[in-house]
Amino acid sequence: MLLPNIAMWAASAIAAIWKISQLVRLPQDKDLRVVTACAVLVFTALSAQLTVGATREQLGQLPKLLQNVILIFFFALLILLLQSVVHPLTVRSRGLFEVVFALLANVGLVVIVTTTAPGARGYSYENVDASRPGVAAFYLVGNAYMVYATLRGGQLAWVAGGQTESRARLxxxxxxxxxxxxxxxxxxxxxxTTSGWLLLGRTLLPGTPVWTTPLLAIGIGIFFMGVGYPGARTAIIKARLWLETRHRYRQLRPLWQALCERFPSIALFPCEKPIREAFHLRHMRLRYYRRVIECRDGLVCLSPYVTEPINSTIPTERQASLFYDALQRSANGVPVSSVSTIAAPQTAGMEADTQELLSLSRAIDRHRPHQYRPDLTNVGQPDRDLR
Structure with missing residues (x-):
């Protein structure tokens, strides 16, 4: 049963690291502190479970006892947290009961372990010696408390979900x-099963050491999926927005590159090759907005060289042709009398502006003249022609 135990441990480790990272950013959030403490307790308990097999000759039943004690405190904290959400007025009186109940369960486990002969102690439920009353009593006390704790915690979590309308409901x-x-x-x-071992001397449910462990791993996995759902949903939304922003950022490159070649002063930083730009991962939204602004600045610089008025009725492909024509005129330093704005947005707002720029950039990339070869060696340097 090593694989389910490793799966449970891995899930708890991910949850603990994630909650600790959240707490570092929001150290004043009291509820987050409790949730983080719960996640760390589960991770510690499952870590102790994994050490049972490796250290049973040296430490005996101590890791198993530690696991149960930590899990009991975890569920006491969890129930108190959910109780404060569902019935905040009774949390004080109910909290005292939960603490006392958890302490009694832990005291019972400690007493059983200390009064049981070392050779009679079961190292895990999968290889428990059912003929030993002390071993059966140890697992009966621990599992009996866990029946109450999981049932009570599940009931409170379900009621709390019914009281909220946010995505925390699911x-x-x-x-x-x-x-x-x-x-x-x-x-x-x-x-x-342990009740049958202790009271009747026989097994009431056969095979529980075999089939209950995978179900425990499934239950813990589902629990952590629920705990992690809001954060995972937020992460997915952020990832989708990041990918969309990065895609737009790269789509603007043909327009931005052509303008930076002609008007180097519009670029805040020197231009990089596409292969190096592909490794830009951080501050993508800032880079994207900076590129949008630089493209618009470049089009403003280019507008005196456009040979005909441009409005929203002119197709993007025609604007791309006028764009390259204006670039050639600007290289010769011959402005025309009229001033036209290429890719002018039809409505106010940055989104409308960026959509026009994206359409123009795509058209420029499709209809780039073969003789046009941008030279970016001076990008980021002052443009002497604009002085």
Whole structure:
């Protein structure tokens, strides 16, 4: 059963790292502190579980005891957090009960471990010695508390989800489903089985050491999916916006490159080759907006050299042809009397402006003259022709 345990540990590690990174950015968020503490406790408990097999000869039952103690404190914190959301007026009185109940469960586990002979202690539920009353009692106490904690936590998470209209609603409902999966698929069957071992001397549910562990991994995975859903959704939205911004940024390059070759002073930084530009990952929105502004500045500089008036009825392909013609005229330093703005937006707003620039840039890239070869060696340097 090593693979499910590793899967649970990996999920808890990702959740703990993610919540810690959020807490670093928002250290004053009290609810986030509690959630982060819960995630770290789960990670610590599952880490202790993984060490059981590797250190059982040296440390005996200590890692297993540590795992159960930490998990009990985790669920006490989780229930208190959900209680403060669902029934904030009763959180003080109910919180005292949860703390006392968790302490009693932990005291029971410690007493059982310290009074059980070392050779009789089970190292994990999968290889538990059911003939030993102390071992059966240890797993009965731990799983009985977990039945209560997962059932209570799932019920509170479901009710809390019904009280919110934000995207946290789905998050809480998924987390509740994960807790109920752990309860019904793992802790309740194990409680029934250990009760049969201890009270009747026989197994009431066969095979629980085999099929309950995968269900526990599934339940924990669903729980962390619910906890991580809002952040994952935000990350997906940010990634989509980043990709769209990067795509637009690269689409503007033909227009921007041609203007920077003729009017180097519009570029804040020296031009880079496309292959190097492809590795720009940070500050993409800032780079994109800067390129939009530089393109518009370049078109303003180019406008005195446009030979005919331009309005919204002129096709983009025709504007691209006039654009290259104006570039040739500007190289000769011969402005015309009229001033026309290429790719003028039809409506106010930056989005309308950028859409016109993108359309013009695509048309320029499609209809670039074969004889036109931009020289970017002076980009980022003062333009002597504009002095």
């Amino acid at each position: 998050s809480l409902r998924v987390a509740a489903a994960g807790l109920l999966t752990c309860c019904l698929g793992t802790h309740l069957p194990r409680t029934i």
